Amino acid sequence: MSVATQDNAASVGRVGRTFVYLTLLLFALFYLLPFFIMVVNSVKPLSEITGGNMMALPQEWTIAPWLSAWSTAQIGVEPTGLRPYFWNSIRMVVPAVVICTIIGALNGYVLTKWRFRGDTIIFGLMLFSCFIPFQIVLIPMARILGILEIAGTTTGLVLVHVVYGIGFATLYFRNYYAAFPTELVRAAQIDGAGFFQIFYRILLPSSGPITVVCVIWLFTNIWNDFLFGASFASGDAAPMTVALNNLVSSSTGVKEYNVHFAGAILAALPTLLVYIVAGRFFVRGLMAGSVKG
Amino acid sequence: MTRDSSVDMRTRMQEFLPKLVLAPSFALVLLFVYGFIAFTIYLSFTDSRMLPSYGLEGWENYSKLFRIREWETAVTNLAIFASLYIVICTLIGLLLAIFLDQKIRGEGVLRPIFLYPMALSFIVTGTAWKWFLDPGIGIENTMHLWGWESFEFGWIKDRDMAIYTIVIAAVWQTSGFVMAMFLAGLRGIDNEILKAAQMDGASNFQLYRRIIIPLLRPAFLSAFVILSHLAIKSYDLVIALTGGGPGNATAVPATFMYSYTFTRNQMGIGAASAVIMLMTIAAIMVPYLYAELREKK
Known part of the structure; x- marks a missing residue:
């Protein structure tokens, strides 16, 4: 070109x-x-x-x-600022991203190097789950969280984000490992290496780039989520996006536009920072998520 | 003898292990995605109000749904929003990609600027555009202060025009992403084809119209699929930008589902609307994913 x-x-x-x-x-x-x-x-x-x-x-x-915006603005009824909600989001995002990435890497490894009858169907089912409108799961999810007694908690949100993040994490690692020479895996197998040994010693050392892509994608998506946060944790456990929306759309008193803007930037800062530091990987994640298969 | 059987055990373990590793995720997806979908579909045929109830009442919710004015508004809004959003994003994305592909100085600076909104939450985007479009302090006020007294831009407060402000903000957020998709497509085109065409005397315009744009077909398809699924799912942006208002002038199926299920205690109808959203997305995504997975084989 x-x-x-x-x-x-x-x-x-x-x-x-x-x-x-x-x-x-x-x-x-x-x-x-x-x-x-x-x-x-x-x-x-x-x-x-x-x-x-x-x-x-x-x-x-x-x-x-x-x-x-950070420490004294009125969010809902409490004048706490966005600070506690910022930490809520951190406490939600970090475990969800870590768990999802590990599961995704293992799934990708199985789906490319240990293929079995019907694996494409399993992957297809996982893949489609990335694109469902989440409205279709809101009602049963609210009930399950209630039954598990984690409704309205950060733990509940972690579970939700892990479940709906597995699809994308698997997709990334599967596509990446598909290009990894299977001969190496077979050779290691003949040398007597086991399932996990091959994963740790052979695939994992070269998984750096895709791990970064996957972590960034999940981090951005989960940090920016609003629907699940608003549905399942609207009180004290609300994530940053929900708190920001409460701050901006609160109808009482004078509208403090400057505080709203500062709050919006605070909510945008973590993902923006990631974008500035590792934009290349962010774009790769976007592309890999759009050109599937 | 013992050695043989232990080797045998080992191989069998090795065969079993991968499936065991995959099993928990598969079980989670089966339950939390497909089980939940089945449950919501079931609810859509029941008389559930504030809480799920299991009294079946057939297609009642669906026939009610299509008689509700707000649902009609929501579907019309989605049709307007989705078609404009998809078309404008694609046009801007294609234009920017082609322009950026002209050996532009400063491409490395421009590209990230076009793409950064994609890293923001729709709530942040909505907050920014809400005030930017607000006639009192936003662009209208600015134009007045700059001396253009007759300038008017009050779409966000106007029942008939508010849906278009959502298009503007959504295009702002995702058009850079579409640009990146087309740019990747452009960079992937084989040089030889273009050289051959140029030797045959094709002009630049002809080159793009006859050869390059047709070769971008896969990128067009991906853009269409991604944008349409984003459009149907859009909820956050509407909430942050207009809150579905003025009145319910900017309601979309996603906001409709939420308000009927959780605030109006019409869970059966909410479930029915969610099922329709799912079917619409499935109609686009399933053939696409199916084709993608088959190609790989």
């Missing part, structure tokens, strides 16, 4: 190229603008927002909205 595009580029000419650059810059502006507005308005006093221009830089810089 590169040679051809170079030729293209030459023939498109100056005007065409300017147009291409202009369009791209315009779209960059479109993508950046909402975030810029959030950041700028989160460091302004409220009076500058309601009485001023949202595009303008603050005349008086303040970090009070951030402090308020």
Whole structure:
């Protein structure tokens, strides 16, 4: 492609190229603008927002909205800020991601290196489970969590996210291990290595990249989940997204836009950070999740 | 003799172990996905209200569902939202991918900018766009302050236009992702084909229209499948951006299901709406996944 595009580029000419650059810059502006507005308005006093221009830089810089969003803003009925909910999300995401990744890696290993009759059907069933509308499981899930007495707890949410994360985790590892030479596995088998030994010694050492992809995908998805959080843990155990929504849509008192923006950035920060640090892997995960099979 | 049988045991263990490792996940998926689907389907034929009840009443919930005004609104909204969302995302994604593929200086900076909204929660996106589109403090106010007094943009408060604001925010969030899919497709096209076409005197425009875009068929298909399934599932964004309002003007099936099941105590009807959502997604996903899995064999 590169040679051809170079030729293209030459023939498109100056005007065409300017147009291409202009369009791209315009779209960059479109993508950046909402975030810029959030950041700028989160460091302004409220009076500058309601009485001023949202595009303008603050005349008086303040970090009070951030402090308020983090530790004193009214969430529901308690003036706790988003801090406890931030930790709720951490306590939910970390175990769910770890468990899911381990299960996914083992499943992927079995489905590619220890194939048996009907494995494609099993994988197909797991794969489809990634794409169901979760509304279809909300009612029974609420009941099961109630029966297990973990409704409204972080533990309950971990269980939910593990169950519905297995599909994607398996998909990633299966596709990755499918390209791994099976001869190596067979040779190790002949040398007397067992099932787990082969996994630890041969596949795991080269699973770094796909593990990163899988962890990032699960982390982003679970951190950003709203439906399960709102359905199964809306009180003290609510995750960050639910708390943010409560903060923003609370109807009492003056709407503190600057606090809302600071809160939104706080909720976005972990996934954004991951994206900035490991964007390459994030994109790979997205692509692997969209081009299946 | 003893050695033989221990070897035999070992091989048998080895054959058994993989299935044993896979079994718990498979059991979880069977119960929590397929068992739950079966349960919800069952509920949709019962007279469940606030709690599940097991008195069967046939297709009653479905016929009620289709007589509810709000469901009609929700389905119409989804049709408007999904078609615009899919078409606009695909067009923007394709345009950006083709433009970025022209040996652009700064591609490494632009690409992450186009894609970063995908890392955000829909709740964050909704919060940002809610105020950005708010006539009082958002874009309308800004234009007035910049001297364009007659500028009006109050869609988010307008019953007839609010659904389009959801399209705008959703396109903002996912069009960069579609761009990445097309870009990967473009970079995967064989150079030789393009060189041959250029030697035959094909112009740039012809090259794209006749050769490159048809070759991107798989990327179009993936984009369509992913976008349509995202559209049907969209719940968070609607809640954060408009809360389904004004009134219930921006209700979609996902918000309808939630409110009928958990706040209006019409669990049977809620279950029926969830079943319809599932069937719609299955109609798109099952043939696609089936084809993908078969190809691999």
